[in-house]
Amino acid sequence: MAQTGNAGNFAAGGAYAQSFASLPNHTKYASIDIKALAGGIERYDADLRGHMFGSNNTNLKALNTETGGAGTAGYALVPVYVDPKIIDQTRKYTPLCEIIPRVSNFGMFADYNNITAKGGGFVAAEDASLSETNTTYDRFSTAIKFLYAVGRVTGPARAAIPAYAMAGFQPGAGQSMGSGFSDQGAPNAKQLEVLVKARELKELEENLIINGSTSSDANEFQGIIQLMSTTNTVDKNTSDLDLDDINTAIQYAFDDGGRPNLAVCASSVYTDMLNLLQQRIGYLQAQQQVLWGFQSIVLHTMVGPVTVIPSMFMSNVSGSKSIYFLDLTVVEMRVLQDMTYEELAKSNDSEKFMLKMYETLIIRNTAFCSSITEVK
DSSP states (O other): OOOOSOTTOSOTTSHHHHHHTTOOTTOOOOOOOHHHHTTHHHHHHHHHHHHHHSTTGGGGSOOOTTTTOEETTEETTSOOOOOSEEOOTTOOOOHHHHHSOEEEOOSSEEEEEEEEEOOOOOOOOTTOOOOOOOOEEEEEEEEOEEEEEEEEEEHHHHHHOOOEEEOSBOOOOSSOOOOSBOOEEESSHHHHHHHHHHHHHHHHHHHHHHHOOTTTOTTSOOOHHHHHTTTTEEEEEEEOOOHHHHHHHHHHHHHTTOOOOEEEEEHHHHHHHHHHHTTSTTTGGGOEEOTTSSEEEEEEETTEEEEEEEETTSOOSTTTEEEEEEOTTSEEEEEEEEEEEEEOOOOSSEEEEEEEEEEEEEESOGGGOEEEEEEO
C-alpha cells in the first residue's frame, strides 16, 4: 500500500509499521554530524565502498572456519585445543625395580658373608675320639654405583607451558609397588620434567638390573645376566625351548639348595612358553593379573609356583633369548640412597635439577638360581 506523509494513513500490519510504527513518512530518524566528521565522510564512504565492492568482498560471505585466513596450526579465528594428556612413546615398564627387595646399606660397599663349605657331621663308634670339623666362610663385597638423571627448565617455559598429565606407567621410588597405571598430573613445566626424569632413572635402573656390566662400563653395577654367567645354565645352543628345559633348570637350582620363585625372560620366550603351556590343561587358569600390564604365567614346579614375567630389556634375537629363574631370598638391591631430588646451581634464567640413586644389585648365591640361555 502506498504510504503518505500523513501519520494516520498507513497499514498497521505492513513492513513500514513493523520498523517505524506511527512515525510519519519521510521523517529523518538517524543522521551523521557532518561538521564533527570534518570532511571525513568522503573518506568513510570511499572505505565503505572499497570493503563492500573491492578485493575484500569475502567478508560478505557467511562466517566459517576459514574466515580470517590461515593462522598458527589452523585458521586465525579457530583456537588450538591441545590434549592435556602426554603419551610417552618410548616408555618401558620396570617391574623388577619394584619386585626385587630393596635393602638399606651402610657405606660404599655391599658386604656380606657366606658359608662356602662345611666339615659335615659323621658317625663313630661308642666312646670314639671326637675331632671337630671345619666350616669355611667367605666375605663378598660389591661396590655401590651412582645413577643420575638431570633436567633443566627455562623461566619462559615455566611461564608459558600449562598443566599436563603424564599418562600411563608411573615409576615409584621403590618404597611400595602400588598401581603403575595412573595418570600423573604436572601443574607446571618443571614438574613435568621431573616426572620425565624419574621415568628415565627407573628405566636405567631396570636396564642395569638385567644388562649391567662393569666390563662394558665400570660405572655400572653387574646385572642378572653377568652375575649368573654360566651357573646352573641349560644352554639351548640356538634351539627351541621345551617344557623339559624348565624342569631341568629348576632342578639345577633345587639340587644346589635354591627355591626359585620368580622368572624373568625375553618377551619372545614368554610367548614361546605360552604356546607350550596352552597345550596343557590348567596352565591358562593359573595365570594371574599383576600390576605391570600383562598376565603373568605361574609355573607349577618341584619347588612350588614360579611366576614368570616378560622384560622389555631382554634380547629377542634368536640365539640370545633367555629366561632366568631367581630365588628372591638371595637377590637384593642394596641401596645407600634411594631416589632423591636435588636442585643444581642456578646461573641463568632456568632451573636445573637432578634425580639420583646410589645402589647396587647382589645375588648372595647364584647357585640358588638358574637359567635357560641361547634359545632359538
